[in-house]
Amino acid sequence: MIKVFRLIGTLAVLFTLAAVLYVSYRLLREADVAIPSLYRPAPGSRLLISMDGFRFLRSEDGRVSWRMTARKADLYETREAQLKDVEIIFNSPDGKRVALVGEVARMDTRSGDASISHGAREVRIITSDGYLMTTSSLAWNAGERLVRTDDAFRVLGKDVYVEGKGFSADVDMRNMAVESNVKAVLQE
Numbered sequence: 001m002i003k004v005f006r007l008i009g010t011l012a013v014l015f016t017l018a019a020v021l022y023v024s025y026r027l028l029r030e031a032d033v034a035i036p037s038l039y040r041p042a043p044g045s046r047l048l049i050s051m052d053g054f055r056f057l058r059s060e061d062g063r064v065s066w067r068m069t070a071r072k073a074d075l076y077e078t079r080e081a082q083l084k085d086v087e088i089i090f091n092s093p094d095g096k097r098v099a100l101v102g103e104v105a106r107m108d109t110r111s112g113d114a115s116i117s118h119g120a121r122e123v124r125i126i127t128s129d130g131y132l133m134t135t136s137s138l139a140w141n142a143g144e145r146l147v148r149t150d151d152a153f154r155v156l157g158k159d160v161y162v163e164g165k166g167f168s169a170d171v172d173m174r175n176m177a178v179e180s181n182v183k184a185v186l187q188e
Contacts, residue, residue, distance in 0.1 A: 045076040054083060058112055058142065066090045066142070066171075068114070070105070081107045086116060088140065090171040097128040098171050100138065100147065112142030123149075131157040135167070145171045152181075161185040 054073035057064050071085035088100040103119030116123050117137040125133040125147065135153035140146075148168040155162040155176075166179025 045078040045080065048075050048077055050074045054081070056081075056107070056109065056112070063093075064091060066112075066145075068107070075109070079109045081105075081109055083107060083114075086114075088114070090145070092171075099126045100124070100140065100171075101126065102138070112140075114140040114142075116140065129157075131155060133167075147171060150179075159187045161187075 051073050052071065054070040055067065057067035059065060066088060068083075068086065068088045070081075070083035070087075072083070074082045076082075083105040084103065086100075086102050086105040090098040090100070092098075100116065100123070102116035102123040103121060105114050105116040107114040115137065116139075122134040122136060123138050125131075125138075133153060133155045135149045136151040137149055139148045141148070146168060150166050152165050153163065153167045162178070162182070162184045164178040164180060164182040167176065169176040
């Protein structure tokens with residue numbers, strides 16, 4: 001007899017629990033329940049990985065045409081990388097090298113395009129044949145191998161000094177275009 005009462009009691013508890021769950025479901029199924037901000041993902045793109053030490057390179061015809069290194073990198077699900085202390089080394093087929101150095105950069109890892117901006121120091125381009133360019137920011141187009149800035153810049157070489165505003169050039173610094181306020185000093 002006691003077993004029967006326990007069985008009936010257990011069934012009553014289970015039936016009550018099922019009824020409460022069903023009623024709760026019916027009441028809440030179309031309710032808009034707000035998730036506390038603590039449990040919601042941050043707006044924007046999601047960080048996939050953060051690392052110290054980052055390398056990215058592009059090769060053409062079996063040789064490395066350019067490589068990028070950074071002290072720190074954050075990679076996001078949008079395939080964007082945010083980089084700190086960046087250096088991009090360009091290698092030309094004739095053996096010349098060009099280094100682009102900056103403190104802060106954003107890079108699209110699909111295309112290799114990057115934008116580099118200054119922190120405490122200006123963005124610098126240093127060529128193996130002795131040219132130095134400084135500016136506040138640069139945009140790098142990997143497909144066209146072009147650097148560009150809308151900011152003021154200075155170029156110093158063994159026989160030339162050029163300054164102006166707005167600049168675009170191929171990475172070998174063989175073809176350059178200046179937009180405005182050009183001042184140049186040529187030395188012999």
